[in-house]
Amino acid sequence: MxxxxxxxxxxKLLADGKFHSGEEIGEILSISRSAVWKNIHELMNLGLDIxxxxxxxxxxxxxxxxxxxxxxxNQLDNIVHQHLNQLIIxxxxxxxxxxxxxxxxxxxxETVACFAEQQEKGRGRRGRHWASPFGTNIxxxxxxxxxxxxxxxxxxxxxxxxxxxxALKKYGVEQEIHLKWPNDVLWKNRKLAGVLxxxxxxxxxxxSIVIGVGLNTRMSSQQASTVDQLWAGxxxxxxxxxxxxxxxxxxxxxxxxxxxQFQYEGLTPFLQEWYSLxxxxxxxxxxxxxxxKINGIVQGISHRGELxxxxxxxxxxxxxxxxxxxxxx
Ligand code: BTN
Numbered sequence: 001m002x003x004x005x006x007x008x009x010x011x012k013l014l015a016d017g018k019f020h021s022g023e024e025i026g027e028i029l030s031i032s033r034s035a036v037w038k039n040i041h042e043l044m045n046l047g048l049d050i051x052x053x054x055x056x057x058x059x060x061x062x063x064x065x066x067x068x069x070x071x072x073x074n075q076l077d078n079i080v081h082q083h084l085n086q087l088i089i090x091x092x093x094x095x096x097x098x099x100x101x102x103x104x105x106x107x108x109x110e111t112v113a114c115f116a117e118q119q120e121k122g123r124g125r126r127g128r129h130w131a132s133p134f135g136t137n138i139x140x141x142x143x144x145x146x147x148x149x150x151x152x153x154x155x156x157x158x159x160x161x162x163x164x165x166x167a168l169k170k171y172g173v174e175q176e177i178h179l180k181w182p183n184d185v186l187w188k189n190r191k192l193a194g195v196l197x198x199x200x201x202x203x204x205x206x207x208s209i210v211i212g213v214g215l216n217t218r219m220s221s222q223q224a225s226t227v228d229q230l231w232a233g234x235x236x237x238x239x240x241x242x243x244x245x246x247x248x249x250x251x252x253x254x255x256x257x258x259x260x261q262f263q264y265e266g267l268t269p270f271l272q273e274w275y276s277l278x279x280x281x282x283x284x285x286x287x288x289x290x291x292x293k294i295n296g297i298v299q300g301i302s303h304r305g306e307l308x309x310x311x312x313x314x315x316x317x318x319x320x321x322x323x324x325x326x327x328x329x
Contacts, residue, residue: 142255
């Protein structure tokens with residue numbers, strides 16, 4: 001426990017990206033230099049890129065901004081404060097989605113938001129792994145309850161992706177951001193964010209959902225070594241350190257605003273925005289469903305959020321789920 005607390009204190013010291021000697025750290029924490037080294041090792045095992053240089057000490061390359069409950073809380077506007085029952089910040093968790101799913105019974109009527117510094121088993125769509133190294137990117141889940149039949153919330157994944165683009169815009173990132181059905185957020189065709197919805201409970205007129213958003217801010221090539229697609233982080237776009245707390249707060253604001261509108265008005269008020277961000281419209285694609293591969297030209301999306309394709313026989317078909325790849329003409 002003390003060791004854990006010490007490593008947290010050291011992490012806060014090193015977060016500024018500057019060198020701190022073992023002697024200085026030992027004095028501040030009243031521990032020996034070998035204890036400092038042990039704690040540093042523990043942090044390195046979390047995947048943190050800590051440099052150790054003789055005569056200078058220890059430094060986290062590029063520094064980092066740790067998540068702070070009060071800073072995120074202060075970003076939230078009045079409407080969000082009214083609707084959010086709990087904001088949880090975790091250090092390390094298997095998956096923020098899984099964490100909220102396990103909490104859902106205890107919060108069967110509450111809206112709960114969760115952010116984590118690291119996910120050990122971050123989940124992506126279609127059983128994929130979501131790279132979630134410590135102290136970087138945003139790993140967020142929100143437990144939300146709809147007084148609706150599950151069939152009425154099919155457009156939810158699309159509006160969640162729209163919320164992410166709105167948050168990025170408010171943060172100052174807008175150029176070359178696109179959406180790829182059903183919910184990928186891309187920058188220059190590289191994946192910036194992904195959405196994973198998991199149903200927790202459903203009945204005839206109610207459903208509880210965990211809405212998971214992974215938003216890349218920055219990863220070293222080593223941290224991203226398990227990512228099997230083209231990706232980008234907010235850092236690549238703005239070329240300066242990302243204020244994760246600010247971005248996290250803005251994201252939660254946008255998400256809750258979008259959900260409030262979606263639950264009363266559905267997808268229709270969002271369709272125009274979707275079209276302005278959609279990068280598939282008019283393009284030839286292959287759609288991979290669980291058991292089929294379909295070639296077609298994207299015609300748009302339906303008011304329920306289905307992908308509309310014109311196939312090789314000029315037939316118009318709608319699809320509720322699947323994975324889309326662009327096809328060369
Ligand atoms: C995708 O594959 O595009 C979806 C990725 C979703 C990742 C987020 S990170 C927070 C939440 N917790 C998880 O385990 N997954 C989602």
